[in-house]
Amino acid sequence: MHPCNLLNVSKDEGERVEAVMSRRERLRAETSREIKAIALRQMADGGPGAISLRGIAREMRMTPRAIYSYFPTRDDLITALISGIAASLAEAVETASNALPDTDPGGRLLAWGQTLREWALAHPESFRLFYGHPIPGYQPPEDGPVDLTARRVCRDLTRLVATAWPHARHHQPEDTSWSDLHPDYVAKIQAELPDVPPAAAALALRVWGRMHGLVALEIDGHIHPVAGNPAALHRAEMLDLVRSLGLAE
Numbered sequence: 001m002h003p004c005n006l007l008n009v010s011k012d013e014g015e016r017v018e019a020v021m022s023r024r025e026r027l028r029a030e031t032s033r034e035i036k037a038i039a040l041r042q043m044a045d046g047g048p049g050a051i052s053l054r055g056i057a058r059e060m061r062m063t064p065r066a067i068y069s070y071f072p073t074r075d076d077l078i079t080a081l082i083s084g085i086a087a088s089l090a091e092a093v094e095t096a097s098n099a100l101p102d103t104d105p106g107g108r109l110l111a112w113g114q115t116l117r118e119w120a121l122a123h124p125e126s127f128r129l130f131y132g133h134p135i136p137g138y139q140p141p142e143d144g145p146v147d148l149t150a151r152r153v154c155r156d157l158t159r160l161v162a163t164a165w166p167h168a169r170h171h172q173p174e175d176t177s178w179s180d181l182h183p184d185y186v187a188k189i190q191a192e193l194p195d196v197p198p199a200a201a202a203l204a205l206r207v208w209g210r211m212h213g214l215v216a217l218e219i220d221g222h223i224h225p226v227a228g229n230p231a232a233l234h235r236a237e238m239l240d241l242v243r244s245l246g247l248a249e
Contacts (some may be wrong), residue, residue, distance in 0.1 A: 022069075032070055035059065036081055040125045041086045046134040048128075053077060078129075080140050085126040086149030094156055105164035106247030112160060113211040113238040117231075122213050126221050131212070154208075155192050162196045163203040168203060168245035176202040210241050 015112045035056055053074055057067040071077040096115035097108040108248070120127040129135075130150075176199040178186050189201045191230045214234050217223050242248045 028070075029061075032080075035067065035077065036084070037049055037079060039077055041130070043129060044125045048078075048132065049137075051135075052128045053080060075138055075140075078135060079140060081126075082130055082140075083149050085123070085130045086127070086153060087114070088123070089119055089130070090149060090152045090156060093153070097156070097160060104161060105160065106242040107244070109160050109164060109245075109247070110205070110238050110242055112157060113241070114235065116211055116232070117234050120219055124219050127215075131216065151192070154188075154204075157208055158193055158196065158201065159188065159246065161207055162193060162200050162245055164245055165197070165200040165203070167247055169199070170230040171244060171246040175199075181205075191224075207218060207241065208244075210237065 015144065027157075038056045038059055039051045042055060043053065046138065047162055053071060056062075057064050060067070071080065090099060093112045093115045096111040100107045100111055102108075123241055162220065176197045181189075181201060185201070186198075189196055214237055218230050218234070223233070227233045
């Protein structure tokens with residue numbers, strides 16, 4: 001065979017191998033997504049403690065050995081779930097707030113808060129898993145993907161509040177010191193946002209509490225029995241929040 005033909009055979013074989021590997025990767029990604037979807041459904045039916053790799057394997061007609069090749073332990077599955085959830089939320093709120101200019105800090109905060117609610121309503125089980133009660137027996141890895149992605153959400157909101165601080169500081173107490181905050185939170189803020197003063201960091205926590213509170217009540221079913229229009233109630237709270245920071249009339 002001519003050497004050039006050998007090159008062509010080698011190239012064709014390489015493309016076939018690449019195509020096979022690509023199909024395998026797609027199938028693996030699809031199976032991983034299905035496992036996560038069933039885990040969220042298990043949690044919806046029985047709470048976070050109901051997540052079971054063996055139960056998922058039975059439903060998918062997989063052997064335990066096969067499913068363990070995707071997630072060796074239940075903790076690995078929960079870690080992957082929470083990390084993906086945090087990344088999805090971070091992407092949603094960042095996209096919404098970044099659509100507005102830095103010169104409109106009130107609008108950016110409003111967009112962030114409204115998107116948090118919209119995302120939570122679209123992904124209620126994900127919201128509960130990320131912000132709900134501790135999962136029985138689950139031990140998250142220290143400084144692992146869950147911590148990093150959760151910090152991304154916190155860092156983005158803190159950055160928005162820091163941008164608004166020149167306006168908000170005239171409407172907020174400034175007697176907060178770093179000693180008033182948890183050392184772990186202080187260390188993260190100082191490492192990632194070194195120019196943020198302690199009063200702004202404390203304000204970010206209060207802003208988060210107001211943004212999160214009504215959403216959590218709505219997701220847990222406590223708002224609908226008392227509010228005919230939860231969306232209007234939430235928007236009114238967000239507008240009042242923005243006004244309390246001196247960012248709107």
